[in-house]
Each structure stands twice: as structure tokens, then as C-alpha cells.
Amino acid sequence: MERKRWECSALPQGWKREEVTRKSGLSAGKSDVYYYSPSGKKFRSKPQLARYLGNSMDLSSFDFRTGKMLMSKLNKNRQRLRYDANNQAKGKPDLNTSLPVRQTASIFKQPVTKVTNHPSNKVKTDPQKAIDQPRQLFWEKKLNGLNAFDIAEELVKTMELPKGLQGVGPGCTDETLLSAIASALHTSTAPITGQLSAAVEKNPGVWLNTTQPLCKAFMVTDEDIRKQEELVYNVRKKLEEALMADMLAHVEEASCDGDAVKEEGDETEDMEDCDTARLQRALLLLALAAGMAQVL
């Protein structure tokens, strides 16, 4: 029947988009859209495509049916995110911990040539997982400017790193350093040593160990460990308090829910927001502190 299959200009080289019109049955006249990877694998839904691509690509603004990036959808996503953020007081805290990924350029993974000293260089096609894909040098710099905000959009106090930790690479700020280390802790369970080779400081572009964050090798003193233990202890204490306050707030709420005298949307809710914000901040700090405890 009507079967169009062409190189789609919006897609990278080798990807095909196909639209098939149903010709019989109750759904006659409707159409199905399929994509074919360069290796010929067929995709019949967006989730399937997303699973295949892994977390390396953001398909949230990709319209599967038309095969284009819809700006409108992008905006809607933004709005939705803000909406969720504002409403976290009503639901669970946002537990999405995936790192930001590139949202521009090619939507799909391209075959990558891996250059090694070995005589038989191979071309990897359709890598299964994004994990072993080469990462951009100094990719951590993309994390610049990302900060934690509480519900009132107040900047959450930034964390102080021990003096022993120093960044490497062009224009590496303390902020980049924190992001880099946090990401490393988040994405891998492997030990974090920083850049062990001293040559990195002379020529980071060449000597950077890409499995480690943009951070110089560091020494850990007993004093560091002691401070860290204290920090974790304090944060746990704060968390305990926040949890207690949260519980009390809910008990109180339950005790006065007969005929509603109070109206929604007044200070009562704002108080709740505040508590939840504190709770979330405490959780965040705890997570970071626990992470740092692992480094040190």
C-alpha cells in the first residue's frame, strides 16, 4: 500500500523513517510510524527508541510521529517541570537524579570510531549502552551554573569543599569542581582518586584521565575525616528534626480536618511548603555529605 520510507533530513545519516497506512480492519486509514537504525533495527515506538538510546539523548522534545523536534513541546516540558517543582509539597520529592544531557545537535547516536594503538581498529555501530560511549573532554564544565534551589527559589547554600581538593583543566572553578565530584560519585561506584598524573597540569587535554573527575589527586588527613564525621552527624541530626517537624505537621493537619473552616491556599499551605523545603534540603545535604564521606 502507501508505503513511504526515506532518509529523513532531521535524522542523522543512515536513519530511516517509515509511515505505513493501515489498509484494512477497524483501524483502516490510520497510519503507523517506524524508524530504522543504520544497522537496520526497527523501532515502533518512542519508548523503544529511548530504551535503545539510553540516557545519552533527550527525546522529550522529539515527536515520534512526525520525526521532528517540536519547540512547543519543549516549552510544555519546561512548564510541566516548573509545575511539578511548585507542587512538590503535595507529592513526593523529586527523585529524578539523572544528569543533564545534551539537547541539541544529533538526536541519535552515530557510529563511533575508536582509535587505539591496536592494528585492527574497529568501528562500533549501534552501541548498546551509552555508558561506554566516549565522553567529551571536560564535559563537567557543562554543569556550570546548575544549582540547587528550594521551593521558594532561594539558592541553597553552596557546599564548601576541603582545601585539599583542587580542580584541573581550563577555567575550572570551585563550582565546576563540586559538580564534577558530585557527578562522579553519582554515576560510578568506582573509587575516586582524582587525576593522579602530574602531567595533567601541564597539558590537561592530553593527560586527562577521563574516568576520573576534573580534580587533582588529593591527600586525606585524619583531621579531614574527623570534620567529615562531624558534618555527617550534624546533618543527620538536622534530618531527624526536619522529619519530626514534618510528622508533627501532618498529625496536626489530620486532627483538624472536620468541616473545613480554613480555606486552602493560605498560610497553612505555605507553612507546609516551608517544612517540605527544609526536609528536602536536609535530604540533599545528607546525600552530599554521605558522598563526600566516601571520597575522604
Added chain:
DNA sequence: CGGATCGGCAT
């Protein structure tokens, strides 16, 4: 048995 095609649930 693998791929094409349609049904039908879930959202």
C-alpha cells in the same frame, strides 16, 4: 519462524 499488520488497552 520472523516480520508485517491490526486490535485493543491504557492514558
Added chain:
DNA sequence: ATGCCGATCCG
């Protein structure tokens, strides 16, 4: 309404 995927059909 329609996206998604299981069921079914067909070579």
C-alpha cells in the same frame, strides 16, 4: 483520540 505493544496473520 492515539500511542504503544501484544496478538495474529502470512510468507
